[in-house]
Amino acid sequence: MNAIFIMAFVLASCLTGAYFLHKPIRILNRDKVLYLFGVAALLLGLRLFQVLWERGPGQPRFSDPIFGWNEPVFLSAAIMVLVVCALLVPIVIRRGEERKSAGKGAEETERLLAAVLSASPVGFCLLKEDIIQWVNQALCDILGRGAEELEGRSIAGLYAEEGEHERVKTQLLNGCTSSEGAGAAACWIRGNGSTLHCLLQAAPTGMSTLDGKRVLAVMDTSELKRKEEALLESEERYRRFFEEDLAAAYVSTPDGRLLSCNPAFVRIFGFPSVEAAITSDLNFLQPASDSEAGVVELIRKRKKIENYRCELNRCDGKRVHVVMNAVGTFTRQGELTLLKGYLLDVTDQKNLEEQLRQAQKMEAVGRLAGGIAHDFNNLLTAITGYADTLESNLKGEDALRKNAEEIRRAAERAAALTSQLLAFSRKQVLRPRVLDLRDVVARMEEMLRRLIGENIALCTAVDEGLWRVKADQGQIEQVIMNLVVNARDAMPQGGRLLIEARNVELDGSYVSRHMAVNPGSYVLLAVSDDGMGMSSETISHLFEPFYTTKEQGKGTGLGLATVYGIVTQSGGHIWVYSEPGEGTTFKIYLPRVEGEVEEVLPARQEAIPVEGSETILLVEDDDLVRNMICETLKQNGYTMLNAASGDEALNLCGDHEGVIDLLVTDVVMPGMNGRELAERLSTAYPRLKTLFISGYTDHGIVHNGILDPETDFLQKPFKLDALARKIRQIMDS
Numbered sequence: 001m002n003a004i005f006i007m008a009f010v011l012a013s014c015l016t017g018a019y020f021l022h023k024p025i026r027i028l029n030r031d032k033v034l035y036l037f038g039v040a041a042l043l044l045g046l047r048l049f050q051v052l053w054e055r056g057p058g059q060p061r062f063s064d065p066i067f068g069w070n071e072p073v074f075l076s077a078a079i080m081v082l083v084v085c086a087l088l089v090p091i092v093i094r095r096g097e098e099r100k101s102a103g104k105g106a107e108e109t110e111r112l113l114a115a116v117l118s119a120s121p122v123g124f125c126l127l128k129e130d131i132i133q134w135v136n137q138a139l140c141d142i143l144g145r146g147a148e149e150l151e152g153r154s155i156a157g158l159y160a161e162e163g164e165h166e167r168v169k170t171q172l173l174n175g176c177t178s179s180e181g182a183g184a185a186a187c188w189i190r191g192n193g194s195t196l197h198c199l200l201q202a203a204p205t206g207m208s209t210l211d212g213k214r215v216l217a218v219m220d221t222s223e224l225k226r227k228e229e230a231l232l233e234s235e236e237r238y239r240r241f242f243e244e245d246l247a248a249a250y251v252s253t254p255d256g257r258l259l260s261c262n263p264a265f266v267r268i269f270g271f272p273s274v275e276a277a278i279t280s281d282l283n284f285l286q287p288a289s290d291s292e293a294g295v296v297e298l299i300r301k302r303k304k305i306e307n308y309r310c311e312l313n314r315c316d317g318k319r320v321h322v323v324m325n326a327v328g329t330f331t332r333q334g335e336l337t338l339l340k341g342y343l344l345d346v347t348d349q350k351n352l353e354e355q356l357r358q359a360q361k362m363e364a365v366g367r368l369a370g371g372i373a374h375d376f377n378n379l380l381t382a383i384t385g386y387a388d389t390l391e392s393n394l395k396g397e398d399a400l401r402k403n404a405e406e407i408r409r410a411a412e413r414a415a416a417l418t419s420q421l422l423a424f425s426r427k428q429v430l431r432p433r434v435l436d437l438r439d440v441v442a443r444m445e446e447m448l449r450r451l452i453g454e455n456i457a458l459c460t461a462v463d464e465g466l467w468r469v470k471a472d473q474g475q476i477e478q479v480i481m482n483l484v485v486n487a488r489d490a491m492p493q494g495g496r497l498l499i500e501a502r503n504v505e506l507d508g509s510y511v512s513r514h515m516a517v518n519p520g521s522y523v524l525l526a527v528s529d530d531g532m533g534m535s536s537e538t539i540s541h542l543f544e545p546f547y548t549t550k551e552q553g554k555g556t557g558l559g560l561a562t563v564y565g566i567v568t569q570s571g572g573h574i575w576v577y578s579e580p581g582e583g584t585t586f587k588i589y590l591p592r593v594e595g596e597v598e599e600v601l602p603a604r605q606e607a608i609p610v611e612g613s614e615t616i617l618l619v620e621d622d623d624l625v626r627n628m629i630c631e632t633l634k635q636n637g638y639t640m641l642n643a644a645s646g647d648e649a650l651n652l653c654g655d656h657e658g659v660i661d662l663l664v665t666d667v668v669m670p671g672m673n674g675r676e677l678a679e680r681l682s683t684a685y686p687r688l689k690t691l692f693i694s695g696y697t698d699h700g701i702v703h704n705g706i707l708d709p710e711t712d713f714l715q716k717p718f719k720l721d722a723l724a725r726k727i728r729q730i731m732d733s
Contacts, residue, residue, distance in 0.1 A: 123198075123218035130154050130169075133213055142198070142220045144191035155216075160187040160195055172202040185221070197225040248322075248343040254296050254336050256283040268322070268345045270315040299328040300336050309346075321350040348513050354540075373418040374668060377695020380418065380717035382624040383411045385632065388720050415717045418695065432470045432570070433598040437501045437525060437590075438462045440476055448484050448499075455494030463502040468597065469523050469590040471570045479566050482559040483527040483586050490531030490584060500526040506589065517573055521592035530583040539576055610724035614661035614731055615639040619649045619677060620693075621669045625716075629664070632720045633727070646672025650680060660685050662731060667694035689730055693718070 117124040123139030125132050135150045143150070143158070156165040164186060171184040188196045201217040248265035252258050261277050271277040298305050304327040311319050326341030387408040394401040441462055449458050480499070487497050504524045511519045534542070534549075541547045543564035563586075567574045571591050578584035616638050620626035623644070630640050641656060643649035646669060653660065663681060665674040672680075678690045695716030714726050 117215075123220070125150070125155075125216050125218065126213045127155060127216055128213045130156060139218055142218060143188065143196065149191075158188040160189050168200060172200065195222075196220065197222045246344075248345070250282075250341055250343070252282050252339050252341075254339065256281050258282055259338075265343070268314075268320060268343065269312070270318075295324070295326070296336070296339070299326060299339060303328055303330070312343075319347075320345060321347045351513065374695050376414065376418045377716040378622040378625050380411050380415050381695070382622075382628050384408060384415070384717050385625075385628045385720045387411060389628075389632070411717065418717075431474075432472050434468050434470050434593060434595045435473055435476065436466060436468060436597050437476070437523060438466045439597070440473065441480070441499055441501060444477060444480060448480075451481075452484060452488045452497060456488060456491055457496045459496065459498045461498065461500045461502075465503070466501055467503050467521065467523050467592040468595060470593045470595075471572075471590060472566075475566045475570065479563045479588065480525075480527070482563050486559060486586075487527060487529035487531065487584070490529050490533075495530045498526075498528045500524070500528070503592075504589070514573065514575070517589075522572070522589040523592060525588040525590065526585055528583065528585040533580045533582045533584055534576075534578040535580055539578060542576060543574075610721065610728055611637045612728060612731060613637050613639070615641065615658060616662045616664055616727070617641045617643070617649060617653065617660050617681075619643045619646065619663070619665040619669070619674070621645060621666060628720075629723065632724070636724055638727075645669060646674075646677040646680075649677060653681060653684065660688060662727065663688055663690045664727070665690065665692060667692050691727060691730055693723075 118136045120136060121138055123142045124136045125139055126134040132150050132153055132155055135147050137147075140147055140150065159165045159168070168184045168186050183199055183201045186198055186200055188198055190196050197220075199219045199221050201219070203215045246264055248262065248268045250258060250261040250265050258278055258280055261274060263274065265271075266274055266277050269277070271280070295305070295308070295310075298308070304325075306325050308324040308326070309321070310324060311321055314320055322343045323346050324341055324343050326339055328336045329338035329340065330336055387404050391401055391404040391408065394404060441460055445458070445460060452458060484497065484499075491497070502524050504522050506517065506519050506522055508519055511517050538549060543560050545558055545561040547561075564574060567588050567590075572589050575587045575589075576584065577587070616633060618626060618630055618633070618640060620629065620642075621644055626642060626644065630642050634640050641652055641660070643652050649665075660681075663678060665677055667674040674692050674694070678688075678692075681688055690712065692711065692713045693716060694713075712726070712730055714723060
């Protein structure tokens with residue numbers, strides 16, 4: 001039994017000594033007495049182990065002295081135990097006091113920490129295993145909740161989204177090993193149900209409070225979040241403004257190196273992409289007459305340029321008109337380092353302005369041509385009438401009869417010219433009806449082949465299901481004829497001529513580039529050739545009357561002017577595409593109409609008498625024409641009343657006591673026009689019939705060139721027998 005006790009004591013002494021000595025520096029720093037106790041216990045254990053190891057036959061018993069004393073081994077061990085206990089008891093007592101003091105210190109530290117955190121404007125809480133132990137007032141204010149509502153509940157219930165707590169917790173735990181702690185963004189729910197954007201900051205692992213509590217800082221970042229979102233939104237707006245702006249924005253260096261640009265810049269100058277534009281040299285964009293260096297020098301002098309108009313080159317070599325606003329960035333020494341500019345593409349505007357100027361010029365020339373045609377038609381009416389009278393009074397073998405015939409033929413040629421002038425000025429009378437251009441082209445094809453000759457190949461491409469148009473068939477045929485003749489003359493060595501007709505829809509994009517064109521459905525009639533083509537200068541004068549590029553005596557210059565007038569008066573528009581050496585294409589757009597094609601039956605040729613006995617009121621401001629008509633109608637048996645104006649005609653009717661059967665009046669007269677006169681006389685003579693005659697019509701009896709229904713009209717110049725037949729037809733109807 002003593003042996004067992006001694007062995008246990010030996011083992012305990014060795015282990016105790018080894019425990020207190022395995023980290024001697026730490027123990028020595030904390031408690032030197034405890035360290036010495038470990039040394040003594042270890043030496044005692046080793047001595048007892050030596051005694052037991054050396055004990056054997058002939059060796060001392062346990063009662064023999066251990067240290068050379070006379071006490072037995074058991075007594076020596078007991079003494080040593082008492083010595084160890086005497087040394088250990090004060091240490092244990094002191095350790096207890098230290099723990100008690102440490103507990104009081106921890107409580108004091110926690111109270112101090114709570115006092116400090118309570119006064120902080122930042123939200124703080126103490127957590128223990130995700131349970132909120134304590135919160136400061138700042139956190140209560142941030143969350144809009146009371147402390148009693150928060151303390152004791154799990155922090156997981158504050159998160160706005162499911163699973164967010166675990167994510168944030170993992171992020172905080174992973175970061176707590178660093179000396180700076182860990183932070184994570186989170187969304188919590190306020191007391192009123194709104195979302196709180198906050199930043200959670202956890203203390204490092206070594207800064208945990210007593211009892212495993214951990215400090216968690218909560219900072220309200222809602223306002224910061226709103227500002228960040230506002231900043232992102234502002235940046236997005238700026239990006240969209242920069243990228244979607246119709247103006248070309250760019251930044252470049254003074255030597256022409258492009259640093260940045262928006263998609264509008266790419267589109268205007270024909271680059272394949274922004275990246276391709278960035279690698280380009282801006283100097284090639286501008287013509288030599290208006291180089292980039294000139295713009296740079298202006299900015300160096302003026303610091304900026306505003307509304308600077310210039311013409312630039314695109315990647316494909318085409319020109320683009322722009323308005324430039326640019327500003328320079330300068331160093332303190334005044335050196336230009338950057339150019340920031342906006343370019344607004346005004347090419348379409350420039351083209352529209354040119355179209356407007358051209359239209360105004362054509363309108364002015366048209367008014368002039370119409371006025372000339374009016375006066376000439378009056379003269380030609382008299383010349384034709386007197387030539388017919390002279391011819392009818394001369395016998396067939398009379399030599400003067402041939403002279404009268406030549407006078408009449410010359411008057412007819414002059415009348416054809418004035419007719420073309422009227423067509424250009426859009427003052428001729430149209431007789432529109434619903435047409436199928438497919439039928440019109442088909443009927444003309446054989447005649448057109450004979451017209452252009454064998455060295456030119458005529459091709460037609462007319463779509464099935466072509467929409468209907470409303471126009472004067474004779475005028476449309478004249479348009480096609482004139483364009484084909486123009487194409488033939490452009491190919492003296494032969495070539496290919498194509499006539500196309502198809503349905504098209506003109507959208508806002510097309511309309512924005514062409515003046516006086518409305519979006520909608522149209523029938524396109526195109527005539528193309530592969531002849532010599534035309535320059536832009538020639539195209540700008542193409543539709544002007546008497547303008548021609550042909551040799552003198554080869555053309556009047558009225559063919560295309562007539563085409564322009566007919567198309568415009570028919571409610572359509574014409575556009576020409578041509579380049580030197582690339583041929584020419586004329587495109588005519590006529591509005592689509594609904595309805596069936598109107599067939600015109602051939603007029604029956606019947607013998608109409610020219611004599612009569614009715615009373616006719618003739619109102620004509622041209623004395624020559626009035627006298628000729630009056631003399632002719634008197635010879636046919638009519639009673640004539642003559643007046644030179646509307647007012648004179650009204651006075652004449654007031655003095656006349658008999659019946660007036662027919663009013664023959666010019667349309668365009670000084671003062672009262674023919675339409676107004678007819679309306680005034682209709683009240684006094686309800687059965688009065690009216691025949692309008694004119695070489696130039698305004699809106700008195702026609703609207704957009706279309707004669708008012710139930711209106712009888714005779715175009716000047718006319719033959720006297722045609723006038724007589726027309727009067728008899730009206731009187732007998």
